[in-house]
Amino acid sequence: MKKEILEIFDNNFPGRDYTIEIVNPEFTSVCPITALPDFGTIIIRYIPDKSCVELKSLKYYFLEFRNAGIFYENITNTILDDLASVLQPRELTVITQWKARGGITETVSVTWPQKQ
Numbered sequence: 001m002k003k004e005i006l007e008i009f010d011n012n013f014p015g016r017d018y019t020i021e022i023v024n025p026e027f028t029s030v031c032p033i034t035a036l037p038d039f040g041t042i043i044i045r046y047i048p049d050k051s052c053v054e055l056k057s058l059k060y061y062f063l064e065f066r067n068a069g070i071f072y073e074n075i076t077n078t079i080l081d082d083l084a085s086v087l088q089p090r091e092l093t094v095i096t097q098w099k100a101r102g103g104i105t106e107t108v109s110v111t112w113p114q115k116q
Contacts, residue, residue, distance in 0.1 A: 002064055005057055005060050005061045006058065006086045007054040007057035008087060010051060014050055017047050022045075022053075022058065024041065024062055027040045027042045027065070029070055031071075038072070038099070038101070039098070040098040040099060042062065042094070042096055043093075043095040044083065044094055045092070045095075046092040047090040047091045053083065075108075076110055077110055080094045080111075089112075093110070096108045
């Protein structure tokens with residue numbers, strides 16, 4: 001995906017820990033095995049440091065996945081890596097919740113930095 005799409009702006013409160021939560025309930029991608037569409041909800045929670053992500057650019061970043069054949073786990077970790085790289089937040093969690101396919105749902109979550 002093109003992390004260059006992601007734009008940031010200055011955090012006006014860098015001395016304060018606060019949490020930003022972003023929810024995209026209409027995320028779509030494609031199963032790399034069946035080529036069928038996957039539908040999910042993406043939840044991003046982060047504590048910003050010097051910058052915050054601009055939402056319109058995040059929306060366009062998410063659209064890059066729309067026709068990509070990619071597994072849930074790879075989507076979750078790619079979003080985390082790209083946002084962590086661009087934002088350098090104090091903390092970042094990405095949760096993906098996937099609609100049922102064949103009666104099975106899946107939720108994937110990952111946090112940065114990894115707890116030791």
